[in-house]
Amino acid sequence: MFGYQVLNGTNIQIIIHAIHRNPKIFCDVEEFRPERFFPANRFFNQLKIYSEEFRKWSLFNLWLGPLPVVVLYHPDSVEVILNSSKHIEKSYLYDFLHPWLGTGLLTSTGDKWRSRRKMITPTFHFAILNDFLEVMNEQGSILVKKLEKHVDKEPFDVFLDITLCALDIICETAMGKNVGAQKNKNSDYVSAIYRMSDLIQQRQKSPWLWPDLLYMLFKEGREHKRNLKILHNFTDRVIAEKAAELENTKQKKHDNDGNCEESVSKKRKAFLDMLLSTTDDEGNKLSYRDIREEVDTFMFEGHDTTAAAMNWVLYLLGHNPEVQKKVHKELDEVFDNTERPVTTDDLKQLRYLECVVKEALRLFPSVPMFGRTLREDCCISGYQIPKGTTVLVLTYALHRDPEIFPDPEEFRPERFFSENSKGRHPYAYVPFSAGPRNCIGQRFAQMEEKTLLALILRRFWVESCQKPEELRMAGELILRPNNGIWIKLKRRPNAGSE
Numbered sequence: 001m002f003g004y005q006v007l008n009g010t011n012i013q014i015i016i017h018a019i020h021r022n023p024k025i026f027c028d029v030e031e032f033r034p035e036r037f038f039p040a041n042r043f044f045n046q047l048k049i050y051s052e053e054f055r056k057w058s059l060f061n062l063w064l065g066p067l068p069v070v071v072l073y074h075p076d077s078v079e080v081i082l083n084s085s086k087h088i089e090k091s092y093l094y095d096f097l098h099p100w101l102g103t104g105l106l107t108s109t110g111d112k113w114r115s116r117r118k119m120i121t122p123t124f125h126f127a128i129l130n131d132f133l134e135v136m137n138e139q140g141s142i143l144v145k146k147l148e149k150h151v152d153k154e155p156f157d158v159f160l161d162i163t164l165c166a167l168d169i170i171c172e173t174a175m176g177k178n179v180g181a182q183k184n185k186n187s188d189y190v191s192a193i194y195r196m197s198d199l200i201q202q203r204q205k206s207p208w209l210w211p212d213l214l215y216m217l218f219k220e221g222r223e224h225k226r227n228l229k230i231l232h233n234f235t236d237r238v239i240a241e242k243a244a245e246l247e248n249t250k251q252k253k254h255d256n257d258g259n260c261e262e263s264v265s266k267k268r269k270a271f272l273d274m275l276l277s278t279t280d281d282e283g284n285k286l287s288y289r290d291i292r293e294e295v296d297t298f299m300f301e302g303h304d305t306t307a308a309a310m311n312w313v314l315y316l317l318g319h320n321p322e323v324q325k326k327v328h329k330e331l332d333e334v335f336d337n338t339e340r341p342v343t344t345d346d347l348k349q350l351r352y353l354e355c356v357v358k359e360a361l362r363l364f365p366s367v368p369m370f371g372r373t374l375r376e377d378c379c380i381s382g383y384q385i386p387k388g389t390t391v392l393v394l395t396y397a398l399h400r401d402p403e404i405f406p407d408p409e410e411f412r413p414e415r416f417f418s419e420n421s422k423g424r425h426p427y428a429y430v431p432f433s434a435g436p437r438n439c440i441g442q443r444f445a446q447m448e449e450k451t452l453l454a455l456i457l458r459r460f461w462v463e464s465c466q467k468p469e470e471l472r473m474a475g476e477l478i479l480r481p482n483n484g485i486w487i488k489l490k491r492r493p494n495a496g497s498e
């Protein structure tokens with residue numbers, strides 16, 4: 001708990017009053033609910049409380065163990081950091097990702113990051129993403145079949161079903177490997193990915209687990225080591241197989257004097273294929289270790305984020321039948337009650353669904369906060385913040401600024417109609433971050449979300465079965481409902497079934 005902070009001569013007097021009974025922060029304030037203070041929620045809840053209470057200050061400072069953290073949730077302050085090409089170094093908390101992801105695109109800094117970003121950006125080109133739509137349709141239709149068995153039945157938790165589908169999509173698009181997570185959630189690799197993200201989040205908020213030597217004395221540290229081995233072995237094996245395949249293809253092409261070119265070019269490409277052939281400005285290729293960093297980064301950043309986002313959309317639609325009806329109307333116009341695969345043209349036409357996806361990411365940004373370490377002194381909203389400070393952009397609170405989004409807790413996709421977004425501060429809404437270190441997977445994510453949601457909502461009517469306070473929301477690396485997302489499904493009239 002902090003009460004008084006000095007930032008380079010500027011005194012910020014903070015008086016904490018009545019916070020504990022603030023109904024905006026604690027639902028049903030008079031009820032005795034110990035789960036409000038489960039460790040998973042504690043840090044995030046504090047951030048929510050303080051940003052709400054100190055909204056007019058535009059920033060505040062708190063301590064995470066020995067680490068001073070300045071928290072930003074006002075568009076002008078956020079702009080100073082995100083718009084800068086100097087403040088691109090990730091905070092200390094990202095160091096716990098290094099054993100798994102090394103210093104790939106998400107975690108690297110300086111020249112290494114610049115060169116990688118330049119090399120990898122073309123792999124997210126529209127034309128390449130369009131090939132991935134096929135994977136999204138295939139995996140999405142498996143998901144829809146799995147959901148069929150819940151029609152007109154008891155409420156069920158849809159969170160894992162959607163996550164496994166997103167995991168299958170990223171495995172196939174990143175590595176060209178079908179791990180069949182939707183059919184076998186207990187595979188070693190799938191379980192290791194899952195456990196690893198949890199272990200990292202737990203370590204980030206437990207300062208006593210920070211030193212490597214100490215960590216290894218805890219069972220979590222040993223579990224981390226075991227999972228790391230599974231994850232790296234898997235990626236290493238896939239990279240080696242792909243590299244051999246590529247070599248083989250080159251050889252065949254050479255032997256056949258180019259005759260097999262056509263069949264090769266028709267094969268579906270994965271990010272990994274592109275990483276194996278990309279070069280930097282000097283013509284150097286990435287080493288296997290470099291490639292592993294990037295593939296692991298896509299695996300980590302590319303499925304939990306989209307899975308959480310899609311789950312939140314279903315939760316919100318299930319509570320807002322009027323909005324859901326509008327989504328259905330649009331889907332019926334575009335698909336005319338057919339069950340064909342979703343095309344890029346369809347995606348362009350699904351404008352209302354796009355606003356729904358955006359509004360859900362406003363209320364429940366999959367990445368609710370992200371941090372930087374300042375490498376030089378910096379002036380934010382009139383305060384001098386010294387070099388070395390960790391700065392946390394709290395999108396969760398930024399997106400709830402009532403001056404910019406009136407009635408911020410209300411789910412209103414119309415906020416994102418072009419006429420309503422005109423003139424909005426460009427840093428008021430940044431679910432994918434912004435500036436030079438924004439999310440490279442944004443278009444991939446939007447494509448996946450819209451495709452899967454179209455496949456699901458074309459066929460089903462969704463009802464949400466949880467009150468907001470029953471979600472037990474945990475804001476860590478990813479904003480997740482700890483209790484899952486419980487929904488009921490009904491088949492829509494005229495919807496086909498396979």
Ligand code: HEM
Binds near residue numbers: 105106365366
């Ligand atoms: C709804 C889905 C997603 C959301 C909300 C999201 C959000 C973000 C945010 C906020 C950042 C900045 C993090 C920071 O500065 O620490 C980021 C970075 C990144 N994201 Fe995403 N992301 C999503 C999906 C994806 C997908 C699908 C991929 C890959 C296929 C991806 C790959 C990355 C990478 C590689 C970075 C680091 C970029 C860099 O620093 O140059 N993301 N994402």
